[in-house]
Amino acid sequence: MTTNIKQYRQWIDQLLDEGRTVQVPVYGMSMFPILMPRDTVQIKRIAFEDMKPGHVLVFEQNGQWVAHRLVKKTTKNQTLITRGDGLPYNDAPVDADRAKGIITKVIKTRSPFAWSINTKIDRFLVWTGPVTGRLFWFAGRVVSWGLQIR
Template sequence: MTYELHQYHEWIDQLLEEGKTVQVTVQGMSMFPILLPGDSVQIRRIGFDEMRPGQVLIFEREGQWIAHRLMVKEEKSQYLTTRGDGLPRQDHPIPATQVKGMITGVVRSRSPFARSINTSADRWMVWLTPLTGRLFWYAGRMVVWGLKRLKRL
C-alpha cells in the first residue's frame, strides 16, 4: 500500500469517526454484479448492534478496505463472516472492530442491481450468494476479459 493510500484511508476513517457520511469509489470485482469498478457509494460508521446479515460492510484487511456482504454475525465472539457477491467462497471471519462502516447508498453505478443495496433484497442475498457466487465469479471474469479486449481495439 502506498503512503498516499494510507493517508487517504486515515482521512476517510477520521470523517467516519466524526459521524459523517463519505462518498468513495469502488475498485475491484468482488461484489459483481451488484457493484462494479468505478461505482460511487456512500458509507457511514456502523456499530456492532446495527449490523445485520445482508448489509454490505466496509472493513479493513491487510491495509486494504474491502466491501463485502455480511453473511454471519457471531454475537458472543463479535466476529463476522463476509463474502463478496461475485466470489466463490466466504471470507475468513473478522473481528467487528475491523469494520469501518456500511454502504448506505449508491451514488453512481453502471449496474442495474446496485439499487438493491439496503433493501429487502439484501437479506435474500445471504441465501443466494452461496448459490450464485461461483456463477457471478465466472461472469465477472468474462466481463473483465471482454473489457480488456475492447480496450485493445
C-alpha cells in the first residue's frame, strides 16, 4: 500500500473519530447493483450496538477498505458477518473494531438502485443474498464487461 493511500485512510479515520460524515468513492463490483465503481458515498461512524443487519458497513479487511452488507453480528465476541450484494457467499468474520462506519447515503451514482440504501430493501437483501448474490454477480460481470468495451 502506498504511503498516500495509507495517509488518506488515516485522515478519513480521524474525521470519522471526530464525529464527522465523510464522502468517499467506491471501487469494485461486489455491491452491484446497489453500488458501482466511481459512485460516491457518505460514511458515518456508528457504535457496535447500533449496527443492524442490512446496514452497509465499511470495514478494513486484509489492508483494504470494504463496503459490504451486515448479515449478522455476534455480541459475545463482537464479530460481524458481511456479504457483498453481488456475491453469493458471506465474508470471513470481521472484528467489530475493524468497522469504519456505515454508508448513510449515496451521493453520486450510476446505479438505478442506489436509492434503496437505508430502506426496508436492505433487510430483504440480507435474507435473499445467497440467491440474489449469484444473480447480481452474473449481472455485474455482464455490466463490467460492457463497461470495459467502451
